[in-house]
Amino acid sequence: MLMYPEFSPEAFRLGPIAVRWYGLMYLFGFFAAWLLGRQRSKTHPFMTPARFEDLLTYGICGVILGGRLGYVLFYDLSAYLSHPASIFAIWEGGMSFHGGLLGVLIAMALWARRMKRPFFEVVDFVAPLVPPGLFFGRIGNFLNAELWGRTTTAPLGMVFPGAGPLPRHPSQLYEAVGEGLLLFAVLWWFSSTPRPRRAVSGVFAMGYGLARFTAEFFREPDAHLGYVAFNFLTMGMVLSLPLIFYGAFLLWQAYAAAPNIPAHRAQ
Template sequence: MISYPQIDPIIVSLGPLAIRWYGLMYVIGFSAAYLLVAYQAGRFQWQQLRNQLDNLNLTLIVGVILGGRLGYVLFYNLDYYLAHPAEIMAVWEGGMSFHGGCLGALGAGVLFCSLQRLDFWKGADLYVATVPVGLFFGRLGNFINGELFGRPSDLPWAMVFPGGGPLPRHPSQLYEALLEGVVLFVILWSCKDKPWKTRPAPGWPHGSILALFLILYGGFRFLVEYLREPDPQLGLMLNSFSMGQVLSGAMFGLGGILWLWRARSGG
């Protein structure tokens, strides 16, 4: 067993204002995505996107936050928030859903691209190739907060988390940081040029990187959920699957459908 590192979730406090590691991870993730998308837009000479990048980023951030919060309310704790509607937007109290944030970002992206006459599929490919960077830092933030820990384990690297009782548990946040962050980034970044390739043979259709992201993230998250402690208010569905697995399975299937559709359309 490895001792859980006691890291204060608050970096610094200035009166009532507290700067937290988790919030800093969000800032790092969004900033990294901005820089990497700007790099790709310049590399592929997509000047129209570069001109709209600041506005698009702000739109996507709003979509992620609103979608993530509403996703948590609807998917994970609906009964509670129906009884306490004033707390629905109390994001500072915790409770965000990645799947909801993903839907929110996609919806915001479709709306923005439609209004600004940008090619949504091209933009989605550029952005999702950078998402694993934010996921990596976000999972580190979960680990520092001691939240979303794993199920009991007797493995040598299991840890006793402050809120997880006396039993050693899987550090599932670190598993997710590795798979959803490092591994997923390496795969997507190595494939990011394929939709833009025209010679000597046509590349993948635009939208393929988005589809690949949905497939791989859905698959990785589905597997890790077997080691992650289910949400106490939900437990396991049919005594087998967590809500995260249900949503990730749907994400995996949607990615497969999107891959086939874009392949047939030719992008």
């Protein structure tokens, strides 16, 4: 059994301003996306550095607005309706990946329309840049001692503050590895070779859905929701299942429509 190494939610202070670990993790994720995007733009003629930085601005807005609104709507609407001001307290945690994904997709659609580019051409470019942000986000959950796992007797069991005396899976770290590191490795490798349009997006959707669905077996269901279906499915599972099936559909569509045409040439 491991003891949780208690962290202060504040990384440091700048005078009266507290800089929190949770916020820093988002900055690290955006910085990683910026670095990787500049590298990736070298192999995508339509994406200049200036265009990518403009696109990244759209994406950041989509992540923050969509992630927060998604959490409010999917996970704890009644509590936020009782205290509307707390909706804006994102430094306390409470961001939904699925809401953030919807926010990013809307942002990408707006950017693609403005630049007169095909929607999936833009999404295929962006997809490999997302997992590092997921990695840092889950590390932020761990540092915040939130979203801990189910009780366990496994050697990796950890006693989290506020979660009772029993050891629990450090499921935040499991998700950091699965949704972050492993998914990034697969996507970066897969997208390093020209693929039919929609294929990279399909691998991302299916890969994230599978990683999140698996992690939910180790993650404690939200206390105010519990199991939302069949005394088995959590909200995270319910929201991930459509991603798995849609990702598989995108892959089938990509290779059925253009089995031998790389995405870079399928204009």
